[in-house]
Amino acid sequence: MKAGLLGTESQRNHACGRAAVRRVGGFCYRTTPAPATTDDAMHPPIDRLRQRLDANARLAWHSHAAPYAALVLDGNYEESGDGGRRRVGPGHLVVHPPFSAHTDIIGRRGATVVNLPLTVTQALTLQSGLLSNPEAVLDRYTADPFSLSQVLGSSVTPVDQPDDMPDRLAAALALPGRVVIAEWGADQGISARSVTRHFSAAIGLPPAQYRWRARTHGALRAVVTTAQPLIEIAHDWGFSDQAHMTRSIRRLTGRSPSAWRAIVSD
Template identity: 25%
Template structure:
């Protein structure tokens, strides 16, 4: 199986949707998380990934549903590798017209009907020939995924005072890291800003996000790089804008997280162009 990957973006604004069509043999995704859901179907071979403390396997005929902010990696589960199609909907897009909050307890399920609907929606949207058909298939696919595999999340009680304080500290650390992607603060500065020791600050942040501050910042840089590349900026411009040492540094991390180089990502999105077809209500 030859390695290849292509990203496509449809819609715009709040209802933009990224799609990935890819096949891999040796590629290994670095541990990362997404700001959106990731809903994928394996079309060939098998992928395995660590998620919520366990090694998961997704083969042909299975549906993978990963929630936002959940750390995971990704690699081949068999020597021949794997191929898949993945949708990356925001919560607003996925749950439009459905009650929230919904939780997906099982990250990998066997469900031929949902697999068929998700794959059909992905293929229609990627082809871009009939936007209305793509919208319709997306609605049916999301309804099936939510209805057959979603669970109502039980609302938690009021946070204890110390929990609320920890949330505020984590938010403050995030804000400080994002204040200037090009110039990361030191651990001492981050810890002093929330009145914690450096060790305690790292532990609190990692418990909340799944990553230590430096790893979380790298992933945010990659996320911002994707947006700039999709907007037409060159990899060389983007590297400095988001805080990577140079283009080579950006390329190494970008491929580990997204499966493609910055140049390939920019080309696939720019060549195909943003597609109309994902609007409010779709």
């Protein structure tokens, strides 16, 4: 959620018009890298992290350089973007890795969320899901914000999410390997044109663009959370070579894979 860098339809054909911002795939992103913070991230008080979302609002595609987790206290909304589609309500925790992007459709009663800051490593290892006692998590954050990752890691229960054709394709694109969209559609008995049309309507991006983002995010996750050789990560995630992966990660984040490893190892 949060206020982010908007990538609206009107921006697709115009310059972003802001310092340190550039367009990538039709959306505006900061060229300045995310803050190089891991275990010493800032932890503002809860009141500053609480956000009220207006009923029936639609938030355009926007990207967040800094990682965080949105904890829903009341109301509901549907979020579509990196990670596919999610329908969330009270108690849901939605983890947003660094440089993730999404759009939101708020329900008719609006929603209240608390945007909890995460370190890069936390956001790339924690899972979204349902918390049985959200208030206890907020109390723990207030008392000891550095224990947040441990609490969330042991308190989140996975939940079922939409399982239509766009959701199945988004899930396939989030796995290692290289998915050929036309072949995937043929296996499902759906034409490539229909796949593109329905996926774009549901997720907010055409599948080819989503595939690039999913592949790059997947490679970044492996770079940050494993010691796997970079050339192997590039192969696993369908890049032509290590240099190709490096260009993609730098394009998304402003930093190279080696730079990210240096940050998280500090």
